[in-house]
Amino acid sequence: MLSILLLSVFGIANLFLGFLKNRQILFVGAILFVLITFGANLVEWGNPLDFGASINKGMMATDKTSVLFTAVLLFTAFLIMPLSQNYIQDKEAQPAEYYAILLFSLVGAVMMVSYESLLMLFVGIEILSISMYVLTGANKRNNRSNEAAMKYFLQGSFATGIFLFGVALLYGSTGGFSLSKIQEYVSSTPNISPMLYLGLMFTLVGMLFKVSIAPFHFWTPDVYDGAPTLFTTFMSTIVKTAGFAALFKLLSSSFGNVYGYWQTGFITLSALTIVVGNLTAVYQQSFKRMMAYSSISHAGYLLLAVTAFNERSSSAILFYSLSYSLATVCAFGVLMLVSAKNHNEEYNSFNGLAKSNPFLALVMTIAMLSLAGIPLTSGFFGKLWIFISAFERGMYWVMVIAALMSAVGLYYYFKVIIAMYLKEPHSKETDTKIEVPTPYIIALLIGTILTVVLGLLPDTIFGLLK
C-alpha cells in the first residue's frame, strides 16, 4: 500500500525533476526513490499500515507474501536503476520520462503481486504492459526497437482481450471478481458452472502470455532482442516476477479446488516451455537473444513450481524469481557495458573479456552459473526448491525433462564463459579494458554477492515464508 503511494508520488516527482537541466540529479533521485520505497515496503512486513484501509476496501492485500514479492521487485529495480547511467549521457534519451515510466510500471507490478480483486490485477497488468510497450520502443530511431514495440503492443493488447474475456466469464459464473468471492463460489458450489472453467482458461491464457509460456511465448525473443537492453532487463526480471506472483496468487487463492482442471495442461505447458526455451537457445549467436530464450525456459521452471501447487511453491517462486532476477541483472549489466564498446551483442563480443576485465568476467560467470543452476549459486537452490515441490506432486517425468534440459541450458550459458575465458579477442580494439562506472560496480557487486550468499544460505529467504 505504502509502496504504491510512494511510487506514484515519486513517479510524478521524477517528471518534475526532468525540468531541471541536471540529469545526474534525476539519476540519483530515481535510485533513491526506489530505495526509499523498498525500505517503506519492509515497514509493512508483518504489520500492514491501517491508513490504507479507508481506500482499500479489500482491493489489495498486505500480507507477508505480497510484501516479500514487492520487496523482490523493488530490490531488482534498485539494481537495475544504476545500469541506466549511460542514458544520462545520451542526448537523444529522455531520462525523466524513462524514470517516471519505470516507477509507474513498478506501481503496476506491485499491484500484480498484491491484488485481491481481478480488477486490480487487470489495472496492474495494464499499467505494467503499457509502460513496457512504451519503453520497448524508447529507442525511436532504431527500427528494431520500433518493430519490437509494435510486436509487443499488438500481441499484448490481443492477450489483454483474451484475458478480459476470461474475466468476464468468471464474473458471469461467480458473480464477482474479488478473489475471495471466486474462492467462495468454487469451494461452496457443488456444480461448478462450465463458464467458470472457460473463464479460467481464457484468463490463464492471458496471463501465461505475459509470463511467456509456450506456445504463447513467441513475442518474447523478438521483443527482448529489439528493446533497449536496460528495458529488456526490466522486462525479463520485474515483469516475469510480477507475472508469476500474480498467476500463483490467482490460482492459489481462488482455484485451488479445481486444481485438477488446470494441472494437466500446466504440466504439459511447462514441459513444452522448458524444452522450447532451452533447445532454441542452443542455436543462438546473439547473447541477448539467448537470454530471451533462457528467460522462456526459466518461465517454464517457474510454471513447474506453480503447477506443483503446494506450500513450498510460493517460496520456490519467490526464491527462483529473486535468484533469476539477480543473475539476469548482472548478465545484462555486463552485456550493456560490453555491447556499448563492441557495438555487438553476440557471444563473440565477449571474447577475451577475462583478460581485459576480470571483474566483469567473474560477475558474468557467476550469473551464468546461477542461471544454469550450478551449486554454490542461488540458482541451484531455486531449481532445487522447484524440483522438491514438483516431486511432492509426483510430477516425475517432467522432472526428468527439466533436468535433461538443464544440462542443455548449461551448454549455452557456458558458451559465454568459454568466450570470456578461453577465446582470444578478435582485434586489438576489442581487447582494451572497459571502463566500468561506479554505479555499475555497485549494482553488479551487490547482485553477485547476493547470488553467492543465497547460494550458501538459502534459508534466509526460504525461512521467511515458512
Place this chain on the structure above:
Amino acid sequence: MPEIITKIPLEYYIILASILFCIGVIGVLTRKNALIIFMCVELMLNAVNMLFIAFSAYKGDAAGQVFVFFIMAVAAAEVAVGLAIIVMIYRNTRSVDIGQLNKIKY
C-alpha cells in the same frame, strides 16, 4: 428491472459476445494493417464489455459495469500508446504493414 432480461435469455448475450469476440480474433489473424488489427482488438474489448454489462444486468450487480468503465479507460490509454507506436513506425518505415515487421527473427 429492464424488460429485456425477461424476454431474452442470458445465453443469447453470451453467444453474441462470443461471436463478436471471435470475429475480432479473426480480424486480428487475417489483416496485415496494424491499425485494423488494433481496431479488431477494440472489437474484442467491446465484446467483453457487452458480456460484462449483460452479466451485470442479469445479476443486478453494478460492479460489472464498473469493470467496463475501467476497460474503457484502459482501452483509451492503450489506444493512445498504440497509435503513438504506429505513428512512430510509420515515420521510420512509411508503412503500417505488419508483414514488413519481421526483421527480428529466429
Place this chain on the structure above:
Amino acid sequence: MDNKTLALLALLLPFIGFLINGLGFRRLPKPLVGLVAVAMPLASFIITLILFGKFQSGGSKSMTFIYANWIAIHDITISFSLLIDQLSLIMLSFVTGVGTLIHVYSAGYMGEDEGYGKFMAYLNLFMFSMLALIMGSNYMIMFIGWEGVGLCSFLLIGFWNKNRPYNAAAQKAFVMNRIGDLGLILGVFLIFIFFGTSEYKDIEAFVGAETNPYKVGAWQVVTITILLFVGAMGKSAQVPLYTWLPDAMAGPTPVSALIHAATMVTAGIYMVVRSNFLYSLAPATLDIVLVIALITALLAASIGIFQNDIKKVLAYSTVSQLGYMFMALGVASYTSGMFHVITHAFFKALLFLGAGSVIHALHHEQDIRNMGGLRKYMPITFITFLVATLAISGIPPFAGFFSKDEILMHLYQKSPVLWVLGVAGSAMTSFYMFRLFFLTFLGEFRGTEEQRHHLHESPISITLPLMILAVLSIGGGLIGIPEVFAKDANWLAKFTAPLFTTSQKLNPQLFNHAHLSHSTEYILMGVSVVVAIGSIIFAYIKFVANRTVPKPETEQQGIGKVLANKYYVDELYNTVFVKPILAFSRFLGESFEVFVDLIVEGFGQIVKGLGNAFRKLQTGSIGVYLFAIVIGAVIWIAFNLFIYK
C-alpha cells in the same frame, strides 16, 4: 640367533645387497659392489647350511615362522610367514649355492659392463625373490616371489636396454609369465574359497583330516591343480607358454644360467611338489601334466637339434629337461622330479656358464658355426663343458644319469610307451648336446682371424664356478643313488619322504606301482645309456669325422626347416593372438570409440537439430505468433473439454 631370525636373515640379506648396490651403483667402487653382491647370497647359503643342521638336529620337524600380517580382513588373512622344511631346505641349498657361484662368475663376466652395479643389484633382488618363493609358508608369499622373479627376469633379459629386440624379449617373458600367474592366482582364489586359507600346512592338514570333503578326483581340487599348473606352465616354460624362454637368452649369460636354467624356471616344479597333497588328490591333473610335459620335452628337444645359437640350443634343452621334470611329477614321482631339478641346476648352470665363457672369449659371438677347436684355447672351459654335456646326456656316473634314469624308470612303471618316448627324447638330447659340444670345441676354428687372435681362457672368477659346478655335476647324483646300486642309499628320497605322507595317505594307489625287478631296472638303464652313447657317436661321425657344418636356419629344407623355425609356434602365436589383439586395439581405439561416443555426440546433435528446428518457428511474423496464441488456446481448451466433459 634363533631359527626365526636366521630364516628372515637368509631371505633379507640378498635384498639388503640389492638396496646397497641399487641405491649406490653409480657411486660405489666396483670391487665393493662385487663384494657386497657376492657376500649376500653367500651369507644366505651359509645360513641355509646352519638351518639345515639345526633342522636335522631338531628332529626334522617343519618350522613355520610368522612375522606379521600382510593382508587381513575378516575372512581372509595372509601373513608374512616363512616355512622351513625338507623341501624348502633342499631348494634353498642349491639355489643359494648355485646362486653364489653364479654371482662370483658374474663379478668376473660383467666386470667391464657399465651397468655392473645395477646388474649385481638385480641378481641380488632375484635371489631375494627366489628365496621368498621358496621359503614362503603360503601361496601368497610364494606369489610375491613368483612375480618377483618374473620382474627380475624382465629386468635382466632387457638388461642391455638400448637394444629394442632385447626389450621385446623381456616384455614377452614378463607377459607370458603373467598369463601363467593369472592361472596361479585364480587357483589361489579357489584355494581361499575352498580351504579358507593359503597356508600350505593348514591346507595339508585340512585335506589330510578325516573330515576332508574333497576325495580323490574331486572336481574342486582338479580345477585348483589345473589352474596352479597353468602358473607352472608360464614360469617353467611348458607348452604352450614356453616360447619366452628361448627369447630370454637375450639377457647376459649369467642370467640365463641362474634364472633361465637353474632356479627360476624350476619354480613350477617346486610349486607342484609343494602342493603334492593337492595333486595327489587329482589324478586327472597329473595326467594332463604328464601329457603336456611329454609334448614339451620332445618338442623342445627336436627343436634343439637344428639350432645354431649356442644359447638357444641350451635354452631348448632347458625346456626339454623341464619337461622331463614335469613328467616325473606327472607320474607322481615327486622326489625324482626334485632330484632332476637339483642335478639339472648343476649341469645346466655349468653349461650356460661354459657357454658364457666361450661367448666372452669370442666377444659375443654366439653362433656355433663360427666356433670350433676351442679345446686348445680354453681347456678348463672345455673340460667342464664336457662334464656337463655328459651329465645331461645321462652317461653314468654323472649326476644327470641318476636323476634322469629315475624318471625314466617311473615312466616305465606307468607305461612302457612313455618310457620309449622318454628314451627317444633322451637320445635327441645327447645328440644335440654333443653336436653343440663337437662344433664348439673340436675341429678347426671357423671364426674370423681377429677373434682367433683374442682367444684366451677366461679369468679365475669365471673358471672357478665352472670347476665347482663340474664337481657337483659329477658327484651330484650321489644324493639319490637308486636302490639297485645300493640299498637305502637314496638319501634324497628318505629325506623328503615326510613331505609326501599326506599324499600317500590320501591316494595310496597313486604310489602303488608294480615293483620292478632289479634286472628290469638294469636293462632299462642299459638301454637308455646305449641309446645315448649311440647318438653321441652319430653326432661324432657327423660333425667331427665328416666335419659337417650345419646350414644356417634359413636354408634348411623339409622337416629341418620346420624344426629350425621352431615349428612356427612364434609365428602362430603372432597370427592367432598378437596381431588380432593389436588390430582389435586399433579398431576399438580408432573406430569403435567414435561409435560409443555417439551416445554423447548423438545427443548433442539431436539437441542442436531440434534447436534449429524450433528456431525456425520463430519466423518474426506477428501473424504467426498470433496464430500460435489462438491455436494454443483452442487446443488447450479443447483438451480440457474432452478430459473434463
Place this chain on the structure above:
Amino acid sequence: MSLSENLFYFLSFLAILSALMVVFSKNPIHSVLYLIIVFFTLTGQYILLNAQFLAVVNIIVYAGAIMVLFLFVIMFLNLKRETEPPAKSKILQFAAVISGGLLLLVIIASLRTLDPYKIQEGKIKGDIGLVENLGKILYNDFLLPFELASILFLAAMVGAVMLGKREGGERNF
C-alpha cells in the same frame, strides 16, 4: 415478440454484420466506420440492458474519442485502399477464419452444458446503471483502482508523448 426483443435481434444482427465488415472491408476508413456502427449497436444493447451511463460513455469515449483518434491517424498517415498492405494469402486467411471459428466452437461447446440462467427476481434492480449508483460504488469500493487508473493514464500519456514527439531533425511524416 416485443419491441425490445425485436430490437435485440436487430441490433445483434447489425453488430455481427458490421463487425464482419470491419474485418473484411478493404478500405481502412470503411473499417473504422463499420466499427463505429458496431459501437452504436452495442450502445443500443446497453440501453436495452439499462446501463444508461455506460451507454453514454461508450458513445463519448469509444465512438467519440477513440474512433476519431483512429480516423485522425488514418487521415494523418493518408491510408487508403491503395496503400493497404497486400492481403494475406488465401490459405492464411482461410486458416485464420478456421481458427477463429474453432475458438468460437470451443467456447460454445464449453458452454453447451451450461444450465439456463435463472433470474432471481427480487435481486435485480433497474437503476444500477445510473450515474449516481455507479458513482457510489466507484468511489467507495473501487476507489483505489480508480485512483490508480490515473497512474495508468499518466504513464500512457507520458509514453505517447515521448514516442509521438518529433525529435529535432526528424521529418514530420
Place this chain on the structure above:
Amino acid sequence: MTLWLVLIPLIASLIVFFIRNEQAKRIALLFSCLELILGVYLVAQFDPLKKLQFETNFSWIASAGINFHLGIDGIGILPVILTVLLVPFIILSAFETKYEKPNVFYGLILLMQASLVGVFTAQGAFAYYLFWEGALIPVYFLAAIWGGENRIRVTFKFFIYTVFGSLLMLIALVYMYMQTPGSHSDELQAFYALGLSKNTQYIIFIGLFIAFAIKMPVFPFHTWQPDTYTISPTPATMLLSGIMLKMGIYSVIRWLLPVTPTAVWDNSTIVMTLAIIGLIYGAIIAIQQKDIKRLLAYSSFSHVGLMVAGIFAFNHVGLQGAMIQMLAHGINVVGLFFVVDIIQRRTGTRNLADLGGITQSAPVLTVLFAIIMLGSVGLPLTNGFVGEFMLLIGIFKFSYLNFAVMPLAIAISVGVLAGSTLIFGAVYMLRMFQGVMFGEKTLKTAEFKDVTVSEALVLVPLAILVLVMGVAPNIFIKLSEPATKELLDFVISKINK
C-alpha cells in the same frame, strides 16, 4: 573438526586468488601442507571401531530440515586421506612449470580440494551434491584455461556430460529426500533407513548409477575421459584421475549400495559385465596408444572397471579391495602423470615414437618411474597388487557363489576376464616404460636432465608410499574394515528383508 578440513583449503584458495605473483604457489603449498597435517592428526585420532567422528553439524536450511553435516567414518577416511595427501604433491608437481596467472591456477586447485574433502565427508545429500558440483567447476576451468589443443571442445563435452549425470543424481537425491518420513531429512542415515520399494529403488539406482558411471567412468560412458585427461594440464589430470574419479567410486559405496540394495543386487551382474567390458576395453585400447598421457588415461579407465566390479561383487573382500585400490590408484596415477609431465617438459613431446633411452641420462627417474609403474601393474609388495588381489578375489567369489549353473566355469571365465587386467596391464605399461626409458636416445631425448630436487620431493614420497602400501596395507585396511563390514552387513540384511 571436519569443517576445518574443508575450510582450510577454501580460505587458502581465497587468499591465493589475491596473490598475483609466483608466490601464490608457495602459499598454496603451505596451506595444503597444513591441511595434510590436520588430516594426519585426524587419522591418528581416528578410531575405526566407532562410527561417525569429528562431526560438524549445524542447521543449514531449517525450513526444509536440511543440516550441514560433515563427519568422517571408516568409509570416508581413505578418500579423505587420499585427498589431503595428494594435493600437496600435485601442487608441488606444478612448481617447475610456469603457468599463466598462477594465483588462479593454484587457487582453483585448493578450491577443488575443499570440494573434494566435502564430498567425502558430507553426511547430507544436499551438502554432498553441493560439493560434488563444486568440485567440477574448478577442474573444468583448470582444464579449459591451461589445457592443450582442442581444449574448448573437449572440456566442454566433459563438463556437460558430467553435469548431465549429476542432474540425474540430483533428481534421485531429491526423490529420496521426498521419501523420508515426517518433515523430510536429507541425512545419509535417514536415506539408509528408508524401506524403498523395488521399483523406487530401480528408479533411484538408474539416476545415481548413471551419474557415478559418467564420473568414474564406466563403459560406455567414458568417451569424455581420454580426451580430457590428455588435454588437461597435468595437475588437473592428476586431480581428475587421482581424486575426482574416486568420487564416483566412493559414492557408489556410500550412496548407491545402502540406499538401493535390491536394485544393486539385481543389476550387479549387468554392472559387473559393463565394468569388465570396460576394463578389457580400456586395456586393449591402451596397448596401441602412441601418446603416453592418453595411454595412462585408458589405463586409468581400465582400472576403474576393476574397482567397480569389485564393489558390485557384494562381498567384503571386493568392497574393501575397492577402498584400498582407490587409495593405491590415486597415488599411482599421480606419480605416473607426473613422470609424463616431467618428460613432456624436458622433451616437448609425449609421443612414444619420439622418446627413448631416457634411462641413460636419468637413472633416478627411471627407478622412481619403475616403482610407480610396477605399482600400477600390480606387482606383489606394491600397493597396486593388494587392491587388485582383493578386488579379483571378490569378483571371483561373487561369480562363484551367485550362479546356479556351472558356477566354477563361470567364476573362472569371469576371473580370467577380470584378471586379464594383470596381463594387459603388463603389456601396455611395460611397452610404455620400455618405449620411454629404454632403447637408443632420440633427438628429443638427447639432452635429458635427471629429476630435480622439487621433482624428487614428489616422486620419492610417492614411490615410498607405493611400497609401504604394498608391504603394510593393513594400516589402511584396518581403518576402513569395520565400516565396510558393517555397511555390507547392512546392505545384505536389507536385501534379505
